[in-house]
Amino acid sequence: xxxxxxxxxxxxxxxxxxxxxxxxxxxxxxxxxxxxxxxxxxxxxxxxxxxxxxxxxxxxxxxxxxxxxxxxxxxxxxxxxxxxxxxxxxxxxxxxxxxxxxxxxxxxxxxxxxxxxxxxxxxxxxxxxxxxxxxxxxxxxxxxxxxxxxxxxxxxxxxxxxxxxxxxxxxxxxxxxxxxxxxxxxxxxxxxxxxxxxxxx
Numbered sequence: 001x002x003x004x005x006x007x008x009x010x011x012x013x014x015x016x017x018x019x020x021x022x023x024x025x026x027x028x029x030x031x032x033x034x035x036x037x038x039x040x041x042x043x044x045x046x047x048x049x050x051x052x053x054x055x056x057x058x059x060x061x062x063x064x065x066x067x068x069x070x071x072x073x074x075x076x077x078x079x080x081x082x083x084x085x086x087x088x089x090x091x092x093x094x095x096x097x098x099x100x101x102x103x104x105x106x107x108x109x110x111x112x113x114x115x116x117x118x119x120x121x122x123x124x125x126x127x128x129x130x131x132x133x134x135x136x137x138x139x140x141x142x143x144x145x146x147x148x149x150x151x152x153x154x155x156x157x158x159x160x161x162x163x164x165x166x167x168x169x170x171x172x173x174x175x176x177x178x179x180x181x182x183x184x185x186x187x188x189x190x191x192x193x194x195x196x197x198x199x200x201x
Contacts, residue, residue, distance in 0.1 A: 003129075003197065004028040008059035008069045010038060013154035018068065020178050021187045027198045032059055048073065048085060048123035049135060056127035064129055066197050068190065070183055072122035074156045076105070076144060078112050084121075087156070098155055106146055106159065116144040118160065120169075124186035126193055134193045138185025142169075153177065 005027055007015050015031045022029060032038065041058050045051040052071035060067040073087035083090035083105065091104045109116050119141050126134045140162070148158035150170025157169035162180075169177060178184050194200075 003066050004030055005194065005198075006035065006059065006063055006065045006067050007031045008055055008067050009033075011154070014070065014183070017174075017178060017181075017183055018070070018187055020174060021184050022191070022194070025191070025194065025198070025200060027194070027200070032063070035063070037062055043071075043085070046085070048121060049125075051085060052123045052125040052135070053127075053133060056125040056133060060127035060129070066129065066194070067127045068124065068187070068194075069127070070122055070124040070186060072120065072183060072186075074105075074118060074120055074160070076109070076116060076118040078116055079108060082108075102148065102156060102159055105144070105156065109144060109146070114143075118142060118144050120156075120160065120182035122182040122186040124183070124190055126190050128197055134190060136186045136189035138182040138187075138189070140169075140180060140182040140185070 007018050007029065009015050009031065010033055019029055039058050039062060041055050043051040045054055048071040052069045056067050056069040073084045075081040075084050091100045093100050119139055122138045124136050142160050142162040145159050145161045145168065149168045150158050152174065153170040160169045162169065165172060
């Protein structure tokens with residue numbers, strides 16, 4: 001049976017990034033959304049790992065394919081690790097946009113001592129038809145700026161500054177971001193397992 005890798009995410013930016021990270025493998029990759037599958041999964045876990053495994057198991061059960069899920073978040077040190085696993089829901093507004101969440105984050109930081117050091121965290125999970133679940137982790141460190149810079153990326157990228165590149169995540173060229181980001185590190189660590197399932201050398 002010819003398998004395909006399904007990215008279980010409703011975030012177009014995330015799907016695009018993962019496809020780019022894995023593009024060199026030459027395997028069929030699609031997203032659950034492209035297949036018309038959109039499961040309403042409550043992220044009830046207390047960790048990135050628990051939430052990623054919840055989604056991976058649900059989508060693997062629905063598709064019977066090899067499924068890749070990532071759960072990620074931004075952790076700001078002076079906010080005691082917030083927004084963390086609530087990064088995608090970090091705003092009091094209903095139907096908040098990425099811009100709303102960035103604005104709310106900066107509001108929480110006003111008046112607090114700087115630099116506002118922070119880390120992007122990612123847990124990537126591969127769920128396969130044989131019942132195995134493989135989990136890898138990635139982190140990228142930087143600091144939060146009080147103004148947005150850059151047109152690329154999504155989420156908190158425009159305010160996440162990486163000193164060694166003197167740029168925000170949104171200012172980085174995609175090929176650089178997809179080599180050094182938290183998501184790139186976690187997903188890349190799954191490549192040996194993916195190669196195994198697709199019988200690649």
